[in-house]
Amino acid sequence: MRKLHAYILLAWHLLLHLTKKFLFLYRPGGIDRVKDNFETEGLTPLSAREREMIAKWQSCIGCGLCEAACAELSVIPENRHVGPQLLAESSMRDLSQAELAIPSAEAIEACGCDELEEICPVDIPLCDLAEFLHRLGNETRSARK
Structure with missing residues (x-):
């Protein structure tokens, strides 16, 4: 039963991902978000x-x-x-x-x-x-x- 639940969740998130990609429903500024996440950990661009x-x-x-x-x-x-x-x-x-x-x-x-x-x-x-x-x-x- 747990395996089936996991597959359903995986399929649901795949469908959401593909829908967002197809309809261009993504958040802009991805590189800024990456920099914000990594710079706080001390990882700076080279x-x-x-x-x-x-x-x-x-x-x-x-x-x-x-x-x-x-x-x-x-x-x-x-x-x-x-x-x-x-x-x-x-x-x-x-x-x-x-x-x-x-x-x-x-x-x-x-x-x-x-x-x-x-x-x-x-x-x-x-x-x-x-x-x-x-x-x-x-x-x-x-x-x-």
Whole structure:
């Protein structure tokens, strides 16, 4: 009986959906509603350049050379994103937690991200990563307030 009820509800909602589509009875401003829903969770839109950079960060092989060269990263608490390697890896997984990576981004800048980029065997653009995480972290913080 429950299965039949579920099928009836599914068919009813399909009919409503098709009717709305056919008669153009949808609410305008869909992209604004999407932005309102996602920005409160800290998910902000990315530019085309930032999407290209994320693809470059995904080439991180996790060698740890950059972390060994940057002593400032040792002062960051363990529950935060630590080190350039973890920054590169975390930036491609969960951008809603970008504000947690701000201390690491500041440490990268303090170490001299140009020097860390020279050490990287796969040429991860760490300066761009630190700048990106600052912007994204600040937007995430402001969206949650």
